[in-house]
Amino acid sequence: MATDDKDLFKKIVSHAKEYGFVYPSSEIYDGLQAVYDYGPYGAELKKNLKDIWWQSMTRLHANVVGLDAAIFMHPLTWKASGHVDSFNDPMIDNKDSKKRYRADTLIEDWAARLEAEGKPEKAQALVTEMNQLLEAENLTELRELIVREGISCPLSGTTNWTEVRQFNLMFSTEVGSVAEDASKIYLRPETAQGIFVNFLNVQKTARMKVPFGIAQIGKAFRNEIVARQFIFRMREFEQMEMQFFVRPGTEMDWYEQWRETRLRWHKALGIPAESLRIHPHEKLAHYANAALDIEFKFPFGFKEVEGIHSRTDFDLRSHQELSRKKQQYFDPELDENGKPYGNYIPYVVETSIGADRLFLMLLCSAYREETTGEGEEQKSRTYLKLHPALAPVKAAIFPLVKKDGLAEKAMAIYNELRHDFNLIYEEQQSIGKRYARQDQIGTPFCIAVDYDTMENDTVTIRYRDTMEQKRVPISALREEIGREVSAANIFKNL
RNA sequence: GCGAAAGUAGCUCAGCUGGUAGAGCGCGACCUUGCCAAGGUCGAGGUCGCGGGUUCGAACCCCGUCUUUCGCUCCA
Numbered sequence: 283m284a285t286d287d288k289d290l291f292k293k294i295v296s297h298a299k300e301y302g303f304v305y306p307s308s309e310i311y312d313g314l315q316a317v318y319d320y321g322p323y324g325a326e327l328k329k330n331l332k333d334i335w336w337q338s339m340t341r342l343h344a345n346v347v348g349l350d351a352a353i354f355m356h357p358l359t360w361k362a363s364g365h366v367d368s369f370n371d372p373m374i375d376n377k378d379s380k381k382r383y384r385a386d387t388l389i390e391d392w393a394a395r396l397e398a399e400g401k402p403e404k405a406q407a408l409v410t411e412m413n414q415l416l417e418a419e420n421l422t423e424l425r426e427l428i429v430r431e432g433i434s435c436p437l438s439g440t441t442n443w444t445e446v447r448q449f450n451l452m453f454s455t456e457v458g459s460v461a462e463d464a465s466k467i468y469l470r471p472e473t474a475q476g477i478f479v480n481f482l483n484v485q486k487t488a489r490m491k492v493p494f495g496i497a498q499i500g501k502a503f504r505n506e507i508v509a510r511q512f513i514f515r516m517r518e519f520e521q522m523e524m525q526f527f528v529r530p531g532t533e534m535d536w537y538e539q540w541r542e543t544r545l546r547w548h549k550a551l552g553i554p555a556e557s558l559r560i561h562p563h564e565k566l567a568h569y570a571n572a573a574l575d576i577e578f579k580f581p582f583g584f585k586e587v588e589g590i591h592s593r594t595d596f597d598l599r600s601h602q603e604l605s606r607k608k609q610q611y612f613d614p615e616l617d618e619n620g621k622p623y624g625n626y627i628p629y630v631v632e633t634s635i636g637a638d639r640l641f642l643m644l645l646c647s648a649y650r651e652e653t654t655g656e657g658e659e660q661k662s663r664t665y666l667k668l669h670p671a672l673a674p675v676k677a678a679i680f681p682l683v684k685k686d687g688l689a690e691k692a693m694a695i696y697n698e699l700r701h702d703f704n705l706i707y708e709e710q711q712s713i714g715k716r717y718a719r720q721d722q723i724g725t726p727f728c729i730a731v732d733y734d735t736m737e738n739d740t741v742t743i744r745y746r747d748t749m750e751q752k753r754v755p756i757s758a759l760r761e762e763i764g765r766e767v768s769a770a771n772i773f774k775n776l
Numbered sequence: 777g778c779g780a781a782a783g784u785a786g787c788u789c790a791g792c793u794g795g796u797a798g799a800g801c802g803c804g805a806c807c808u809u810g811c812c813a814a815g816g817u818c819g820a821g822g823u824c825g826c827g828g829g830u831u832c833g834a835a836c837c838c839c840g841u842c843u844u845u846c847g848c849u850c851c852a
Contacts, residue, residue, distance in 0.1 A: 288846085292845090296787080299787095300786080300787065300802095306844090311843095312825070312826090312842065312843045312844085313843065313844075315843085315844090364852095365852090373777090373849080373850075375777065375778075375849080383849075383850095384849095384850075444777085447777085451851085451852090471852085472852075504851085504852090510845090510846090515851085563852095566852095567852045568852085569852085570852085573852085589852075591852085634852090654812095661812085661813080662813095663812085663813090680811090682809095682810065682811065683808095683809060683810070684809095685809095710804090711813085711814095712809070712811090712812085712813075712814060712815095713809095713810095713811050713812070714811070714812035714813055714814075715812085715813045715814090716812090716813090717811080717812050717813085718812070718813045719813085721812095728812095730811065732810070732811075733810065742811080744811080744812085749812070751811080
C-alpha cells in the first residue's frame with residue numbers, strides 16, 4: 283500500500299481507539315492478537331449496522347425470516363459441511379527459502395512433475411500413500427515421505443524441511459456432559475450451518491414456500507494463520523448471513539438478483555459506487571458452483587466485505603446423508619407440463635457479510651480530514667461523515683455558556699428528547715471544542731441553546747457536514763431529527 | 777512461523793558522552809467566554825513493555841523475552 287494510504291489507515295485505527303470505537307482486546311495485558319473490543323460509540327455504530335441489515339433482510343423481503351441458532355453445534359455438523367476434512371491443512375516450511383507450503387499441494391505438484399516425466403505409476407503411488415497418511419493424520423510420516431522422495435523446495439531447491447504442522451481452522455472446546463468420544467465440539471466457523479440444520483424447522487413452523495430465505499446474525503470463530511489489518515481479519519468475528527432456498531435450476535437467476543440487491547444496499551448506506559467492485563471467484567470452494575465477492579476499496583486495497591455464493595444443494599444433501607433425515611421440500615407449484623414440481627432438496631444462494639468488515643468499511647468511508655481558512659487562520663477538522671441513521675450519537679445539546687439559566691434550559695431539552703434518540707449533553711469548555719468533539723464521533727446534529735432561546739424557545743441546529751446552522755423552534759426538534767435519522771432514508775434507496 | 781522496525785503520561789513525541797523523567801495536545805475542577813479545538817489558575821496521570829546482566833549509578837550499554845507494525849507463507 284502507498285505511504286499516504288498507510289498513514290491514512292493508521293490514522294483511522296488510532297482515531298477508532300482514541301474516540302471510543304475499537305480497542306485492542308485485553309490491552310492492559312499487552313493485548314491478544316487479532317481480537318478487538320468495541321467501545322461505546324463503536325458498539326452503537328455496529329448495532330445500528332446490524333439493525334439496518336436485519337431490517338432490510340427480514341422486513342423488506344417478505345420471504346426472508348430470521349433465526350438465532352446457537353454457536354455450539356453437534357460435531358457431525360462440521361463433518362457434513364466439509365469443515366473437518368477440507369480445512370485442516372498440513373503445513374511445512376523450507377528452512378532455506380523461508381517459504382511455507384501446504385504439504386499436500388507440495389506432494390501433488392511433485393507427482394504432477396513425475397507424471398510429466400513419464401512416470402505415472404510412481405506419481406500415482408506417491409499420491410496414494412499421501413492420502414493414506416493424511417487420512418491417518420500421520421504428520422511425521424508425511425514429512426518422511428517428502429524427505430524420502432527427495433521433494434525439494436521450488437525456490438531454494440533444497441530438502442531442508444521443518445516438521446509438518448497442522449493448521450486447524452476451527453477452535454475446539456469441551457462439552458462436559460456428552461459421551462466421551464463426542465465431548466470435543468467446535469465453535470462454529472460460519473453461521474450458515476445453524477441455518478441449514480434448521481431448514482425444515484423454519485420452513486414448516488413459519489409456513490415458508492420456496493423460494494424463501496433465513497437470515498442470521500452471529501459470532502463465528504476461525505484460526506487464521508495471519509490475522510492482520512485491524513478488525514478486517516479477526517479470530518472472533520460477527521457474520522450476517524442469509525441463506526436463500528430456491529428451486530434447483532433457478533439458482534443462477536437468484537444469484538444474480540441477490541448480487542444486485544446487495545450492491546444497492548451498500549450504496550444506500552452511503553458507500554460511493556467507485557469504492558465498490560465485484561470480484562468473481564476463479565477457484566470455487568467445495569460447496570459452490572458460483573461465487574463472487576463484493577469488495578470495498580480500503581486504504582490497504584480492494585478487499586472482500588461480502589460474499590455471494592451459489593452453494594448448490596451441497597449442505598442440505600450432506601446433512602441429509604449424515605443425519606439420515608430427509609431435507610426435502612414438496613413444491614406444489616405446477617411446471618409447464620401441469621405437474622407439481624414435487625419433492626426436491628432446494629438449492630441455496632448465500633449472502634454473507636462480515637459485520638466487522640462492514641463496520642471498518644463505513645469507518646474508512648466516513649473518515650474526513652479537512653482544512654479550512656488560510657495562512658494564520660488555517661484550521662483542520664476531523665469528522666466522520668456517517669449517514670445520520672447509522673451515526674452512534676444522533677444529536678448533542680449544548681448551552682452556549684454555562685450561566686443565566688442556559689444550561690438548565692438545555693438540560694430540559696435533553697431530558698425531553700432522550701427517550702427518542704441517543705443524545706449527549708455537554709457544557710464543559712468552549713462551544714467550538716464541543717462541536718469538534720461531536721464531529722469526531724460523527725454526531726450529525728448539534729443543538730445550541732443561546733440567549734434567543736430564553737426569549738422565544740428556538741434553538742440552533744448545526745449540521746456536521748456543512749457546519750451551517752439553522753434556527754428552529756424547540757417544539758420542532760423531535761420531528762426534525764427524527765426525519766433525518768430514520769432508517770427509512772436508507773430503505774427508500776433500495 | 778521467518779525477516780525487518782518499534783515500544784517513555786490518554787495521544788504525539790523529546791530526553792546529549794550513562795547521573796533517578798519533560799513538552800505540546802488532551803483530560804478534570806474553578807474563573808473567564810454571545811457560536812466552531814479562545815484565555816487564566818489549580819490538578820490528576822509514568823516501577824521509561826517485562827526479566828536479567830554490566831556499573832557507584834541504566835530510559836540510555838549488553839543478553840533474553842513479550843507485544844505491536846510492515847513484508848512473506850494460508851485464507852470459505
